[in-house]
Structures are given as C-alpha cells and as structure tokens.
Amino acid sequence: MPPLSPPPSSNALNFNHLIRHRFTNRAVSTRISIKCAYGLDHGSYGFGSSRADWQSSCAILSSKVVSQEKSSTDNNGGTADNIAAINGHKTNVTDLQLVPIGNLTGEISKPIQPKPLTISDLAPAPMHGSLLRVAYQGVPGAYSEAAAGKAYPNCEAIPCDQFEVAFQAVELWIADRAVLPVENSLGGSIHRNYDLLLRHRLHIVGEVQLPVHHCLLALPGIRKEYLSRVISHPQALAQCEHTLTKLGLNVAREAVDDTAGAAEFIATNNLRDTAAIASARAAELYGLNVLADGIQDDPSNVTRFVMLAREPIIPRTDRPFKTSIVFAHDKGTSVLFKVLSAFAFRNISLTKIESRPHRNRPIRLVDDANVGTAKHFEYLFYVDFEASMAEVRAQNALAEVQEFTSFLRVLGSYPMDMTPWIPSSRGD
Structure with missing residues (x-):
C-alpha cells in the first residue's frame, strides 16, 4: 500500500478526511505525524504555535480507545451502535486525529470529494522487503526512529506523539507495523507499553536491540559554560547524571517528553542557554552542535524494542x-x-x-x-x-x-x- 500524505493547507484531519485523502492524493509523499488532537468545538481544533503548547493541549487518547463502547438509541427505540468494527476491534474512528507536520497555521482545509475504490486499494499489506509504514513514538531523530530503521530498513517511519497512538495507527491500517520500546538495560521496563500490549490485540512479530548513544547538543556558537539548563527525557537525564557533573556543568535538569523533542524545542525557540541530551541524528535534523559525544554514564546502555503487527x-x-x-x-x-x-x-x-x-x-x-x-x-x-x-x-x-x-x-x-x-x- 502506498504511503499516506497530508493534503496541502490543512491543519487538522479526522479519520474520515484521511480516508478520503488516501484515495485522491496517492502520489504525494509528504511526511505526516500522527497526534492526539483536542477538539474545542464541533468544527475546529485548538492548539498552540509551539510543540510544547500542542503537547499540553492533547487529550488523553487512552480514554478514547477500544475499551470505550458507546451506543445511542435510534428512532425505533432500538440501539444504534456508533462504534465501528475495524480489524475485529470496536473503536470510535472519529476519536483519532491526524495533524500534518509543518502546517499548523490554523487554515481550514477544503473538503475533498471521495473517489471510488480500485483494485489496488484492496491490495494486501506489503510483504517483507517491501516499503512498510512503521509507526514509532516521538519525533524524527528519536531513538525509536532509529530502531524502526534497524528493524525495517528503508521503511517509511511515521512519528506518533503517544505510545497509544502508535498502537491505533496499526489497528486502523494507517501503519503496517509499530516499533516500540519495552525495556532498557539501565532504566528497566517501560510499563506503559506492557499495559498497552494487553489492552490491544496486536501481535509481537520481532524484536530489535538498539545501543543508546547520548550527545550533549546546543545551538551553534554556544559553549558549555554558557549553559544554565539541560533538558531531555527523564531516563536520559538519569543515564548521564555523573558525566554532566564531570563536565563541570552546574545546570538545572528539566524533563521533557522525549530526547529528540528536546532538541527540536531548543531549535524552535532559539534557546541559547539550554542544551539537550539526544542523538547525533537529532543534532543533524535540528541544526544543533554536538558539545559532547557519548555522555552516557554506562556504555552498556541498550534498549529493547518489539515490532508489532495486526497478524x-x-x-x-x-x-x-x-x-x-x-x-x-x-x-x-x-x-x-x-x-x-x-x-x-x-x-x-x-x-x-x-x-x-x-x-x-x-x-x-x-x-x-x-x-x-x-x-x-x-x-x-x-x-x-x-x-x-x-x-x-x-x-x-x-x-x-x-x-x-x-x-x-x-x-x-x-x-x-x-x-x-x-x-x-x-x-x-
């Protein structure tokens, strides 16, 4: 199946819009990011201009997943089921919102007229070796993106803002696979994903182990003595605590959602007194300099990921x-x-x-x-x-x-x- 792409000049798509777009713009290859959106009213969706504002306004998708089953009474006094059955699971498909990256201007997209299905639309999912759409949690440059690339080389990696969204992306056929962390050699198990494995009906079809190599990143021209704050994922901060002290950094530590997201936040807001702990790829993507390389306290730092599929x-x-x-x-x-x-x-x-x-x-x-x-x-x-x-x-x-x-x-x-x-x- 071809990769999904957002239509130009749209700021929020519900699942029905996605389906219509899927059969009208098959040649577009723009990357999309799957996010959980919070509706302010029936016709629009509200979010801030920055990623931090957007993250803070996200609804908790776990309250809208397959465990919800709502019914309404029809005109004849019977029960009309509002939950669609997808891949054998009952889920309210209108609860999943998709937001294109880099197009959050507030413009309302024009309605896209649906086109008839063709035989190519009903083709089975790609086999091993074909281009797969692989969902992961985080933003480009995250370690989960690297794990997705190691598990499925040349795949189309689809970033998701929550673990739950990655599960649903596979269940709703938006992605073919999901690659998610389940344990780290230093931080232990990621309990959230173990709980989600029980909640959802996806199957583990493989595993991949990824060595974690942390770097200290900052804007170009910034030196270590200029820093007053270091931000990253809580586990990354804990894994580099001793090395940060040895580097002579008397800085405040602040936890954020993910490592690559910390790098993105610094670049977006031009924070000249703040550094991030993230991967070297995140530095390349967001235009940051590597102040220190390999700053993890323990070089034997590895994260185990599992690959999930519908079958x-x-x-x-x-x-x-x-x-x-x-x-x-x-x-x-x-x-x-x-x-x-x-x-x-x-x-x-x-x-x-x-x-x-x-x-x-x-x-x-x-x-x-x-x-x-x-x-x-x-x-x-x-x-x-x-x-x-x-x-x-x-x-x-x-x-x-x-x-x-x-x-x-x-x-x-x-x-x-x-x-x-x-x-x-x-x-x-």
Whole structure:
C-alpha cells in the first residue's frame, strides 16, 4: 500500500478526511505525524504555535480507545451502535486525529470529494522487503526512529506523539507495523507499553536491540559554560547524571517528553542557554552542535524494542525464537511456582518475568469474538521464554500453564535479535 500524505493547507484531519485523502492524493509523499488532537468545538481544533503548547493541549487518547463502547438509541427505540468494527476491534474512528507536520497555521482545509475504490486499494499489506509504514513514538531523530530503521530498513517511519497512538495507527491500517520500546538495560521496563500490549490485540512479530548513544547538543556558537539548563527525557537525564557533573556543568535538569523533542524545542525557540541530551541524528535534523559525544554514564546502555503487527507470524524451528506471554492467577504464590515449573521441567529458559498489579477497576479481556469479561486480578505476569510455539515442548508447557491460570494469552512468538551488539564508545 502506498504511503499516506497530508493534503496541502490543512491543519487538522479526522479519520474520515484521511480516508478520503488516501484515495485522491496517492502520489504525494509528504511526511505526516500522527497526534492526539483536542477538539474545542464541533468544527475546529485548538492548539498552540509551539510543540510544547500542542503537547499540553492533547487529550488523553487512552480514554478514547477500544475499551470505550458507546451506543445511542435510534428512532425505533432500538440501539444504534456508533462504534465501528475495524480489524475485529470496536473503536470510535472519529476519536483519532491526524495533524500534518509543518502546517499548523490554523487554515481550514477544503473538503475533498471521495473517489471510488480500485483494485489496488484492496491490495494486501506489503510483504517483507517491501516499503512498510512503521509507526514509532516521538519525533524524527528519536531513538525509536532509529530502531524502526534497524528493524525495517528503508521503511517509511511515521512519528506518533503517544505510545497509544502508535498502537491505533496499526489497528486502523494507517501503519503496517509499530516499533516500540519495552525495556532498557539501565532504566528497566517501560510499563506503559506492557499495559498497552494487553489492552490491544496486536501481535509481537520481532524484536530489535538498539545501543543508546547520548550527545550533549546546543545551538551553534554556544559553549558549555554558557549553559544554565539541560533538558531531555527523564531516563536520559538519569543515564548521564555523573558525566554532566564531570563536565563541570552546574545546570538545572528539566524533563521533557522525549530526547529528540528536546532538541527540536531548543531549535524552535532559539534557546541559547539550554542544551539537550539526544542523538547525533537529532543534532543533524535540528541544526544543533554536538558539545559532547557519548555522555552516557554506562556504555552498556541498550534498549529493547518489539515490532508489532495486526497478524502474527508463523513460528518456525530453524532459528532461535522467543515467545512472550501474559497470564494471571488469583490463588497465591504456590500457583506461580507450578506455572514456572512447567518451563523448568522442559528445559525452557525464561529471559524475563515481571509482575504488574491490577488497576483499581476490572481489566477488560477481549477474545477473538470481541466478547469481553471483567475480572479483578491480583497480578498479571509477563514472561518471555526462549522457544518457538512450533516446538512441542513449548506447546505442552503452555497447556500445563493453562491448567493453573485464570487467564493466559500469547503476545507473540518471534525470531530473536541475534545481531552482534557493540557498546557505545565515549567521545572526547
């Protein structure tokens, strides 16, 4: 399928506008950014002139996702379902707003007349090796963009302002894949994405590990002694704390949404007393200078990303595979021991196990028939183990696990990332 492009002179598109544009401007290749927009009234959308103003006015998309199911009463006293079923999921498609990058002038786009579908519009998603549309969280220059490029070389990377938006971009066929972080060797797990894996019905189809190489960036001509503030993602600030002190920087640390966004914010607002911790690519994109290279405290700093798709891949046995599952039980720790013994007795190595406490409300579990049940769980357990679901031992292990659990779901069985990893070197 061809990449999506925003129409010229538009400042906010709802999903219906996107569909119409998709079949009328197929040759345009302008990059778009998917964002969560907050409607001020029925006909317009309000946002500030800067990215910070825009971020602060975003509605929380998680309150508008598949867990919402609204119905209205029709004229005959029946129920008219306002939730569209897309890829087997009920979701209100009008809740997802798309905003083109670099065209936030407040102009109202002219309505685009729809054109009939053609056979090319109904073509299947691109196969491996074809140009894929890959959603990631952040702005261009983010480490997630680099992970998307490593996972799918020559892909069309689509930036999203929230993790949830990246999930929905795949579910709504705006993107073919999503590449999202799940854990960092220093900062630990990204719990938000583990929660979203359970909320949504996407499948893990691969993993990629990316070494994190931090740089200290500032506007051209700015020297380190001029700085009074350093901004970046909270984890990036924590990962460079000791090095910033060794550089003699007596500066305030301020957390922002993402590393590349910090670089963009400095360039957009011409902040001459502020530096960002971000990648060298972010410096190139936003016209900043690298004041210090490789400033992470620990050179063994790596983030693990997972690749998500609408359909699972067929597991194989001709190469190392990893399988991710999530399960729950409510009968105490003795059950957890029995669950883990199902893997130990079959010589299956666990690479990760993590518990997540339940929310103070029922968790909605959706099966393939879209029939939901609500139940309180004491804990959810996320487990990764080194085996393919094509192996009999893995199938038997899960069959035994199912006997002791009240809920079990396979998040994906996928090839392990076997590429050599070289720790980031620190620059002078």
